[in-house]
Every structure is written in C-alpha cells, then in structure tokens.
Amino acid sequence: MHQGTTIDWRASLDAAWTKRSSLWQNSQIDCFRVFHGYEEGSRGTVIEKFNDAAVIDYKTDIRDDLPHIKTVLLDLFPFKNIIAKGHQSLGLSLKERTHVLHGNDALATCHEHELKFSVKMDAPHNPGLYLDARDARQWIVNNSADRRILNLFAFTGSLGLSAAHGKATEVIHLDRSKELLPRIQENYRINGVQFEARNFLRGDIYKHLPRAIKAGKRFDGIILDPPPKVYQSPYAKHKPSGQDFSALIKYCAQLLNPGGWVLGMLHRFDFSWDDFEDQVTQASNGLLLPESRLTSGIDFPESLPDKKLRVSTFITP
Structure with a gap:
C-alpha cells in the first residue's frame, strides 16, 4: 500500500509559482516548468505547463498526493487538463503510474513567442517540447x-x-x-x-x-x-x-x-x-x-x- 508524502505541496507550489511571475505574466509565453522538484522540495518530481494543460512527472511514489497537487494547481491557474505520469523505474505498470487528474484531452497547443507547438501530454516521455x-x-x-x-x-x-x-x-x-x-x-x-x-x-x-x-x-x-x-x-x-x-x-x-x-x-x-x-x-x-x-x-x-x-x-x- 502506498502512502502520501509529508511534503507541504501548497507552500512548495505557491513559492515556485511566485518565483516564475515573469513567465506567467509574459503574454508571449504560456509554457514553462512550474515546479522543479530537485531544488524546490520534491526530488524527482517536475510539473510543466503547456498553455492550459499541466503534466506532472514523478520518479518517487507520490500517487496518494496527486489529488491534493491537482487542487493546488487549479488554485494557481485554471488548467483544463492535468495528467500525472510516473517513471518506469517505479516498477509500476503503465496503468498504475498514469493518472488523468482533470479534464480528458491529452493534446494541447502551447505558445512561445511567435511559435506554436503541439504537445501530447500522455506521451511516455517528453510531451513534445523541451x-x-x-x-x-x-x-x-x-x-x-x-x-x-x-x-x-x-x-x-x-x-x-x-x-x-x-x-x-x-x-x-x-x-x-x-x-x-x-x-x-x-x-x-x-x-x-x-x-x-x-x-x-x-x-x-x-x-x-x-x-x-x-x-x-x-x-x-x-x-x-x-x-x-x-x-x-x-x-x-x-x-x-x-x-x-x-x-x-x-x-x-x-x-x-x-x-x-x-x-x-x-x-x-x-x-x-x-x-x-x-x-x-x-x-x-x-x-x-x-x-x-x-x-x-x-x-x-x-x-x-x-x-x-x-x-x-x-x-x-
């Protein structure tokens, strides 16, 4: 049985979001890394924003925390779709480590300056834009x-x-x-x-x-x-x-x-x-x-x- 972590996700994500104000206030960019867990409180967890979609990648088992993380993310931004994907090193099946937390669309189009990029949130590895x-x-x-x-x-x-x-x-x-x-x-x-x-x-x-x-x-x-x-x-x-x-x-x-x-x-x-x-x-x-x-x-x-x-x-x- 997996259990939730002791990470204060609201405090960690609020702090990370505030540090990135120059990005989410930039009308020319709607895609960036929301949370870089290696330095911001949860080693192995990263959260990335692609327009109105968010992808949570995790290498440590945070499955019990995912509903709370979703709530915090929705308080920060009106995401239409949120997907969580666990790394294969967790030893879980693809079904066990993939979770659609919000919405039902796995495709998104994000913008960086004058360019648009198509991303597949449920892709096994990177959604399509580094x-x-x-x-x-x-x-x-x-x-x-x-x-x-x-x-x-x-x-x-x-x-x-x-x-x-x-x-x-x-x-x-x-x-x-x-x-x-x-x-x-x-x-x-x-x-x-x-x-x-x-x-x-x-x-x-x-x-x-x-x-x-x-x-x-x-x-x-x-x-x-x-x-x-x-x-x-x-x-x-x-x-x-x-x-x-x-x-x-x-x-x-x-x-x-x-x-x-x-x-x-x-x-x-x-x-x-x-x-x-x-x-x-x-x-x-x-x-x-x-x-x-x-x-x-x-x-x-x-x-x-x-x-x-x-x-x-x-x-x-």
Whole structure:
C-alpha cells in the first residue's frame, strides 16, 4: 500500500509559482516548468505547463498526493487538463503510474513567442517540447536567416522550426523515429510554415552523415542535440559513448560551409562546460571555436550550474 508524502505541496507550489511571475505574466509565453522538484522540495518530481494543460512527472511514489497537487494547481491557474505520469523505474505498470487528474484531452497547443507547438501530454516521455531549450530556440530564430540548416536528433522539430521561422532558406530534419516525423509536420502546419516532406528524414545518423559528406552536402548551421546516451548503431565505426560529441562533430565539421555555426547541447553531468567546448574544438581540428553560451531559464533553478542545460554555439573562423 502506498502512502502520501509529508511534503507541504501548497507552500512548495505557491513559492515556485511566485518565483516564475515573469513567465506567467509574459503574454508571449504560456509554457514553462512550474515546479522543479530537485531544488524546490520534491526530488524527482517536475510539473510543466503547456498553455492550459499541466503534466506532472514523478520518479518517487507520490500517487496518494496527486489529488491534493491537482487542487493546488487549479488554485494557481485554471488548467483544463492535468495528467500525472510516473517513471518506469517505479516498477509500476503503465496503468498504475498514469493518472488523468482533470479534464480528458491529452493534446494541447502551447505558445512561445511567435511559435506554436503541439504537445501530447500522455506521451511516455517528453510531451513534445523541451522547455529548458527556450533560449536556444530564440538564438536559432535570430541566427538562421538566409542559411541552410541541418537539425540532427530532431525529435518534434522545435529547433528546426525555429530556424524556419528565422527565415532559413532550407531546414533538413533527421531523426531515427518514424513516429516523430508526422509530429514535426504538425508543428509546421499549425504555424503556417510551408515544408516539403523530403526535408523530414528518418534515418540512422551514423549512416546518413557519411553519405551526406560523400554527396557533397553543405550547411550554414547545424543543430546538434544528442540524447544523454546516443543509440548504438551498426553503421558506426566505433561504439558510441555518452552524447558522442567527438565523433558527431567530426562529421559536422565536414558538412559546414565557411562562416557556418554549430549549436550543441550538453546534457551530461560528467562534463564541465569548458571540457565540452574543448572537446568540440579538438574534434573539429580547430575548425569550430566557441562563440556564445546559453542555458535554461528561471524555471529550472539549480544550485550547481553544471546540472543545468548547457548550450554552446561554435563558429568557423
């Protein structure tokens, strides 16, 4: 039998909501992390807002607390839908760890500056938009005009869509999952951005990039956002480890036009920011030099900077 925790959810959520006043008072943004439990009172619990929908993700068993959490959330904001999803590490069945707490719609459309994003609240993992990459998306919007952009590990395409919105001449998306390609197209559709299906590629990055190099493909910007553990591939000439930046940057350096940029996202805690940038410069044989740094917003409070998302942009001299 599971029991409720001793967390004062009302005090914790009220405090977190107040800290984020600059976000919920911003008419251009309706999606952000409401509660970052690692630093705000419940390790392993995060709550995210996507317009009028809320998603509670939990890695510790807080099932008995969920009705109270729902009540507190509804006191903070008139959510139409609230879903809670437990992590598979809890050892519970999908049915036992998934709870529709309020409303009955699992789809939502949220807004970040001029862009819209479609999210699936009941998706097993992320609903479709990584909220910690907000500033990275804005950087891409501002640095993609008249450039041909390659978006690797595209997921639902938010980063590449940001490039298209920023007047890129062409954006190519690559992801291994065929289920994600229609979601990229949906994000383009709801934003009224024209696209060609041939620019949404399903494929193994270790197969596709060498072929693109051999074919003489070139880009003016490359978005590189590998997961914390890159998939093993029969096409890789090595055993991919971690985010595998060393190998991936070697490919990217051969695909980049003079004056081009690479935006890389570091998700691992066993690398410092300086180590990451040195690794990229070394892997590119000095071609890529760090230019600027970005990180997650105030809705991702961390006492240790290396626990936050770290984004670096690199340019060719």
